[in-house]
Amino acid sequence: MYASFKSIGAYIPETIRSNQWFVDRMDTSDEWITKRTGISERRIASDSQNTSDLGVEAAKIAIKRADINKEEIDLILCATITPDYLCMPSTACIIADKLEIKNVMSLDISAACTGFVYAVSVAKAFIESGMKKNVLIIGAEKLSTIVDYTDRTTCMLFGDGAGAAILSATQNKDEAVLDVQCSSDGSLQDLLMTPGIQSEEASFMQMKGNETFKVAVRTLTNDVKVIMENNNMSNDDIDLFIPHQANYRIIKAVGDNLKFKDEQKVLTVHKYGNTSSASIPMAINDCYESGRLKTGDMMLLDAFGGGLTWGSALIKFAGK
Ligand code: UT7
Numbered sequence: 001m002y003a004s005f006k007s008i009g010a011y012i013p014e015t016i017r018s019n020q021w022f023v024d025r026m027d028t029s030d031e032w033i034t035k036r037t038g039i040s041e042r043r044i045a046s047d048s049q050n051t052s053d054l055g056v057e058a059a060k061i062a063i064k065r066a067d068i069n070k071e072e073i074d075l076i077l078c079a080t081i082t083p084d085y086l087c088m089p090s091t092a093c094i095i096a097d098k099l100e101i102k103n104v105m106s107l108d109i110s111a112a113c114t115g116f117v118y119a120v121s122v123a124k125a126f127i128e129s130g131m132k133k134n135v136l137i138i139g140a141e142k143l144s145t146i147v148d149y150t151d152r153t154t155c156m157l158f159g160d161g162a163g164a165a166i167l168s169a170t171q172n173k174d175e176a177v178l179d180v181q182c183s184s185d186g187s188l189q190d191l192l193m194t195p196g197i198q199s200e201e202a203s204f205m206q207m208k209g210n211e212t213f214k215v216a217v218r219t220l221t222n223d224v225k226v227i228m229e230n231n232n233m234s235n236d237d238i239d240l241f242i243p244h245q246a247n248y249r250i251i252k253a254v255g256d257n258l259k260f261k262d263e264q265k266v267l268t269v270h271k272y273g274n275t276s277s278a279s280i281p282m283a284i285n286d287c288y289e290s291g292r293l294k295t296g297d298m299m300l301l302d303a304f305g306g307g308l309t310w311g312s313a314l315i316k317f318a319g320k
Pocket of ligand 1: 028152153246276
C-alpha cells in the first residue's frame with residue numbers, strides 16, 4: 001500500500017495587514033521590513049475566528065477536491081502551535097466536530113513550522129501500514145495571538161492562515177508520496193520558543209532571529225541534499241521547490257545554494273508572511289489555484305522551525 005497526495009486546500013483570512021500598520025506603531029520602516037524579510041503584507045484572522053475555524057475552511061476545500069465523502073476520513077492530524085485551547089481538547093478534535101466527522105482518530109502535531117511535513121510523514125506511515133485509508137492533514141495557525149507586538153524584530157514576520165490536504169491509500173506506485181524525512185534537535189530549543197507556562201510571562205513567541213536565520217539556511221540546504229541523494233534525484237526531477245516561507249533572504253540563500261531555477265522556486269512570503277505550519281500547504285494551494293501545480297508534478301517540500309525541527313518531502317501530486 002502507498003500513500004498518495006490527493007488534494008490541497010487553503011484558507012486565507014480576509015484582513016490584510018500591510019507594513020504600514022507596523023510603521024504606524026513602532027520604530028521601523030516599510031523599506032527595512034521589505035529589504036530584510038521580503039514581506040509586504042500578511043493576513044490576520046478576525047477576533048471571532050479560532051485556529052480550528054481556519055483549519056475547517058481549508059479542510060472543506062481539500063475534501064471536496066479529493067472527491068471523497070468526509071465519512072471516509074479515518075484520521076485527522078492538525079499541525080499547529082496556536083491551538084484553540086491550551087493542552088486540551090486538541091484542535092484536531094474540534095475540527096472533526098465542526099466538520100461533523102464522528103468516531104475518528106484525531107490529534108495535533110506540535111512541530112512548529114515543520115508541522116505540515118511531520119503530518120505528511122505520520123499520514124504516510126499510517127497509510128503504508130494499512131491502519132488508515134484517508135487522512136486529512138491540516139496546518140493551521142492564528143499566530144497573531146502569540147506574537148509580541150512590542151518586539152519589532154519579530155512581530156512583522158508572522159501572519160495567520162491554514163492549509164489542508166488529503167492523503168489516501170493507493171496501490172499505484174506511480175502516484176505515491178516518494179519520501180519524507182523528519183528530524184529534530186532539542187538542544188537548540190531556545191532559538192525559538194513561547195516560554196509562557198514555565199516563566200509565567202505572557203505566552204508570546206521569542207526568537208533569536210539572527211542565529212535562527214543562519215541555522216535555517218544551513219539546515220534547509222542540507223535537508224534537501226540528503227533527501228535528493230537518498231532518492232537518486234537531481235534538480236531536473238523537481239517541478240516545484242516549496243520551502244517554508246519564513247524570510248525571502250532565507251529562501252533565496254537556500255535556493256541559490258541548491259541551484260534551483262526561479263521557475264522551480266515557490267514564493268508566497270511577500271503576501272502571507274510566515275504562517276508556520278500553514279506556510280507550505282498555503283504555498284502548494286497557491287500553485288494549484290494558479291495552474292502552476294499539475295497532476296504528476298514532483299514537489300520538494302523543505303521545512304524548518306522551533307524545536308528545532310526540520311523535514312523535507314518528495315511528493316508527486318496525485319490530485320486533479
Ligand atoms: O519560521 C521560523 C524560523 N524563523 C526564521 O527563520 C526567522 C529568521 N530570522 C530572520 O528572518 C531575521 O533574522 C530577522 C528578519 C528577524 C532580522 O533580520 P536580521 O538581518 O537578522 O537583522 P538583525 O536582527 O541582525 O538586526 C539588524 C539591525 C539592528 O540594528 P543595529 O544593531 O544594526 O543598529 C536591529 O536593531 O536592524 C535593527 N532592527 C530593525 N530596524 C528597523 C531590527 N528589527 C527592526 C525593524 N525595523 N523592525
